Amino acid sequence: MSKILVTGANGQVGSELKELSTSYPHDTFTFLDRSVIDLSDLPALQNFFSDKAFDAIINCAAYTAVDRAESESELSDAINHRALEILAQIAKEKEMKLIHISTDYVFNGQNYRPYVESDPTDPQGVYGRTKRDGENAILKIAPANTLIIRTSWVYSSFGTNFVKTMLRLGRERESLGVIFDQVGTPTYARDLAKAILDILPNVNTSAPEVYHYSNEGAASWYDFAQSIFELSHIMCHVNPITTDQYPTPAKRPHYSLLNKSKIKNDFGITIPYWRDSLKTCLKILGENP
Template sequence: MSNILVTGANGQLGSEIRALSVLYPQHEFTFTDRTTLDLSNLCKMENFFDDHTFDAIINCAAYTAVDKAESEKELADTINHRFVSMLAKIAKRNNAALIHISTDYVFNGQNHRPYIESDPTNPQGVYGRTKRDGENAILSVAPSNTVIIRTSWVYSSFGNNFLKTMLRLGKEQDNLDVIFDQIGTPTYARDLAQTLLELFPHIKNEKPEIYHYSNEGVASWYDFAEAIFELSDVNCKVSPITTDQYPTPASRPHYSLLNKSKIKTEFGITIPYWRDSLKECLITLGEKQ
C-alpha cells in the first residue's frame, strides 16, 4: 500500500482526486488544505513533514487568483515557488514520488501551434512567473520519480470556475459578453484527476519530466460559454468581444493550446474531447439529463 499526500484538497483538482480515491483502496490517502497545511508558513510546513512521511505527493495546491496575484506578489511567490522548492527537497530527501501541477500561463501565448514541453517559457504576469519559478525549482532540485504536468482552463463540479459562473449569470441575464480571441482547451478536473491516479505508479524517471495535459480539441472562452448554454438548455445569448474590451490587471495568453503527444505516447492514455467531458460535468451538476 502506498501512502499518498494530496495538497490543495479543497480545490477543484484535489476535490476530484478525493472523490475518486475510493476507487483505489490499495492506497492510503492524506488530504490537506490551508487549515491543515498552511503553505504561506514555510516553518510550519517543514514541521508537518518532520512528523509525516509519504510514498508519493500530488501537489494540487497553488495560488490561482490570476489578477489578485499582481498585487499579492509575495504570497503568490511563497505558495507557487518557495513552497514548491521545499516540497521538491522533501520529496528528494524521502525518496517520494512527486506530481506537481503547473499551467499554460508559463507561456506568452504567441505561438501558432500547440505548445510542446520543451518550448521556451515566457510568462506575462505574476501568476505565470511564480508557477514558472516553481517548475524551475523542481528542475533545479532534481528529485527522481517526479513529473510536472501543465494544464489549462480547469473546471469542475467542485469549487468556483468559469463553468459555474456562466451557469449562474446565464440564468440571471439575457445576454453576456465573452472573450473570443483567447484560444485554449477547457479541462475537466475529473479527467485530469483520473489520469494522475493512474499515472503515478508508473513514474520511474531519474530526473523530473514535464508533460502537458488538457482535454482534446480547441475552443475560445466564447465557444466554451456557447457550449455550456447549449448543453444545459440555458437561454442566454453570448456576444463575442475582444480582450481589449475586457481589461484585467493580469495579461492572459491569447493562445495556449497544449500538445499532449508526449504524455499520451509514454503512458498510453486516451484523453476525452472537451465537449464530451463538459456534458459529463453538467450531468454531475444536475444541469443536463
C-alpha cells in the same frame, strides 16, 4: 499499498482526487488543505514532514487568483514557488514520488501551434512567473520520480470556475459578452485527476519530467460559453468580444493550446474530448445535457 499525500485538497483537482480515491482501495490517501497547513507558512510546511513519510506527493495547492496576484506577488511567490522548493527537497531526501500541477500561463500565449514541453517559457504576469519559478525550483533540485504536469482552463463540479459562473449569469441575464480571441482547451478536473492516479504507479524517472495535459480539442471562451448554454438549454445570447474590451489586471494568453503527445505516448492514456467531459460535469451539477 502506497501512502499518498494530496495538497490543495479543497481545490478543484484536489476535490476530484478525493472523490476518485475510493476507487483505489489499495492506496492510503491523506488530504491536506489550508486549514491544516497554509503553504505560505514555509516553516510549518517543513515541520509537517519532520515525522511523516509518504510514497508520493500530489501537489494541487496553488495561488490561482490570477488578477489578485499582481498586487499580492509575495504571497503568490510563497505558495507557487518557495513552497515547491521545500516539497522538492523533501521528496528528494525521503525518496518520494512527486507530481506537481502547473499551468499554461508559463508561456506568453503568442505561439502558432500547440505548445510542447520543451518550448521556452515566457510568463506575462505574476501568477505565471511564480508558477514558472516553482517549476524551475523542482528542476534545479531534481528529485527522481517527479512529474510537472501543465494544464489549462480547469473547471469542475467543485469550487468556483467558468462553468459555474456561466450557468449563474446565463440564468440572470438575457445576453453576455464573452471573449473570442483567446484560444485554449477547457480541462475537466476529474479527467486530470484520474490521469494522475493512473499514471502515478508508473512514474519512474531519474530526474523531473514535464508533461502537458488538457482535454482534447480547441475552443475560445466564447465557444466554451456557447456550449455551456447549449447543453444546459439556457437561452442567453452570447456576444463575442475582444480581449481589449474586457481589461483585467493580469494579461491572459491569447493562445494556450497544449500538445499532449508526450503524456499519451509515455503512459498510454486516452484523453476525452472537451465537450464530452463538459456534458459529464453538467450532469453532475444537475443540468440535463
